[in-house]
Each structure stands twice: as structure tokens, then as C-alpha cells.
């Protein structure tokens with residue numbers, strides 16, 4: 001009955017340890033069988049036994065440990081170089097893992113698919129963060145990297161700069177580049193750095209069929225990714241990512257607000273300063289401002305923006321957003337050209353003039369979005385990923401951890417394969 005409950009194949013249950021307040025300890029051994037020496041084939045002898053404690057799934061509301069009484073085998077042939085070795089059974093636990101195999105697969109699903117934190121899963125199993133994380137990375141790596149069908153050919157491919165960790169005492173920033181199927185909203189991979197080197201290598205490794213299929217390359221408004229597409233995807237149409245275009249307008253608005261704040265009040269924004277209080281209302285989409293919010297915003301601007309500069313930057317941001325309401329590329333090009341020139345009017349604050357220059361410089365990339373007519377599924381997936389990553393950033397000790405966790409979350413792995421992957 002006990003073996004039925006424990007539910008592991010070819011295992012004898014030796015007994016239970018039940019120390020009040022502690023985890024339930026289930027002692028098991030593998031059923032005896034004849035084992036040959038892997039080197040010379042002679043029937044091996046049992047040298048000795050030792051115990052390995054594995055963190056298992058909770059049972060009956062209790063933390064549970066599997067205490068595996070492992071045999072150490074010995075080759076009886078004195079001339080054989082094999083010596084002794086321990087028995088392994090991947091159905092109980094993968095080698096070097098402190099979690100049982102079934103607990104490790106469960107933990108991978110909790111963290112990767114259900115977006116539980118490693119800490120929460122560790123609490124449920126009654127073990128520490130590293131034990132769970134090691135398992136999630138080992139099984140997760142296999143799930144995302146050993147499935148050649150996780151992604152196929154891609155029509156619209158985007159490169160995205162992502163901050164993945166702030167390291168050490170000074171919170172030094174570390175960046176990575178996300179490679180995204182922007183049409184399906186699937187994270188294909190993450191490579192270190194934000195230069196063009198790693199994305200170029202990744203693209204070339206995908207092979208000519210993959211490269212030939214990419215019709216659109218979306219990018220932020222900066223040089224390195226443009227160079228990647230120029231080099232590796234010379235026939236793809238380059239598209240400025242709408243998310244980044246609007247983000248730039250918001251950045252310029254923010255710069256303008258901070259400059260006016262300092263000029264008018266002589267110090268950086270403080271809690272009671274009207275412009276500081278307006279900062280969230282300013283970057284909010286206009287249609288999301290309820291009437292009261294808009295009234296409040298106008299009041300705060302009247303009090304803190306005597307020359308109307310922040311107001312101009314706010315309008316500029318809203319007009320930039322409206323580029324994406326247009327559905328015709330010819331109209332859109334005329335619109336962006338006129339907007340770019342208007343924003344550079346000498347009455348405009350310097351931040352707005354700079355925005356205008358950038359819009360003109362990238363006008364064909366911006367309007368390419370109107371031509372492309374692919375649905376941009378990127379935004380939601382990637383924004384969620386970025387938010388989640390920022391929240392968890394301090395927990396990511398290494399790039400490998402970050403990459404696997406991001407791919408489990410946003411890379412659309414085939415979770416049906418989890419039961420069969422072999423951990424790395």
C-alpha cells in the first residue's frame with residue numbers, strides 16, 4: 001500500500017520517518033537487479049550503500065523528502081579500470097539534482113508557465129531558492145533548447161533592447177537583446193548585450209531558409225539593430241517599432257518637464273511641485289485621462305509651465321500616438337513629414353525640436369509599419385516580460401538564468417514535452 005502511495009516505479013519502500021514539525025521522510029531503494037560492469041561486462045558486486053535525500057512533492061499537506069538508499073557498485077575484476085560507481089535512475093532524480101524528478105518537473109511548470117516566483121515554489125517544497133532554481137534551469141533549458149519545433153519560420157522579426165539586471169553595489173546595468181516574432185508575439189531568443197554582434201551571429205545560425213522568409217525587421221530608433229538588418233536581412237523591410245516611437249515622444253516630454261521644473265523652481269521636482277505631480281498624467285494616453293484627470297493636468301501645467309513648453313511637448317506626444325490611427329501609408333508619410341517639420345518650429349522647446357528631427361530621420365521606417373500590415377502582437381508579450389523581469393531582476397544572477405526564465409515565460413515552449421525532456 002505504501003508503495004502504491006509513493007508511486008515510483010521499481011522501488012521498495014523501506015520505511016517512513018515522521019519527526020513532528022519536520023518533513024515526512026520516505027526511505028526507498030531500487031529493486032535489486034543484476035548489474036554488469038559498464039567497462040568489462042562482469043557482473044558487479046555491491047560495494048556499500050549510502051543515503052541521498054531528495055526534495056519531493058508535498059504529500060498530505062506535508063513537506064516530503066525521498067531518502068534514497070543508493071547502492072555503490074564495484075567491479076570484481078581487479079584488473080578493470082572502472083572501480084566503483086553509484087546507481088542512477090533518472091525516474092527518481094536526474095544526476096546532480098537535489099529535487100526528485102517529479103518535483104523538478106512540477107517546479108519548472110510552476111515557475112515557467114504559471115509564473116510563480118522561485119521563492120514561492122521553494123516555500124511549498126520546504127527547500128531553498130537555489131535548489132528550485134537549479135532544477136528549473138536544468139529542465140527549462142531542455143524544454144526551450146531541445147525542441148526544434150518551438151518556433152518555425154518567421155515573417156516579422158524584431159530586435160529589442162532589454163535591461164535584465166542591475167548588478168552589484170552600484171547597480172551597474174546589464175543589457176540583453178530580445179529576438180521576437182512580433183507577429184505571433186513569441187520570444188524566440190535572448191542574447192547578451194545590445195550591440196549588433198550577438199544578434200547577427202544568432203540570425204546567421206538560423207540558416208538561409210529562415211533568413212529568406214523574414215519579410216519585416218522591426219527595431220527601435222537606434223543604429224546597431226539597423227546595421228544588423230542591413231547586413232543579415234538586406235531584403236527585409238525595416239519597420240520602426242510603434243512602441244519605441246511613442247516611447248521616444250514620452251521620453252522627450254519627460255526631459256522637457258524636468259528642464260522646465262529646474263528653470264522655474266530652481267530645483268529638481270519635489271512632491272508638491274505642480275510639474276512633478278503632473279508627471280504621470282502627462283505620459284498617460286489622453287483617452288485614458290478622465291475629465292477630472294485632464295482638468296487636474298491643465299491646472300498643474302498652468303501653475304508650473306508659464307511658457308507652455310511642457311504643454312507643447314504633451315501635445316507632441318499625443319500627435320505622435322495618432323500616427324498609428326492612420327491606415328494609409330501615403331497619408332501617413334505626409335503626416336509624419338509635416339509633423340516632423342512643425343515640431344521643429346523655433347517656438348518649440350528644444351526637446352520637441354529634437355523629436356521632430358528624429359521623426360524625419362526615421363520617417364520611412366515609421367511609415368513602413370503602415371505598409372506592412374502585420375498585426376503587432378509584440379507589445380503585450382514583451383511589455384509584460386519587461387515588467388516581470390524588472391520585478392525579478394535582482395534574483396537573476398546570471399544571463400543563463402535570465403534567458404531560460406524569459407523563454408519559459410514568453411517563448412511559447414511546448415509544455416506537453418515537459419514530461420519527456422531530459423534535463424541538462
Ligand SMILES: [Zn+2]
Pocket residue numbers: 037038039040041042075076077080081082083
Ligand atoms: Zn569491470
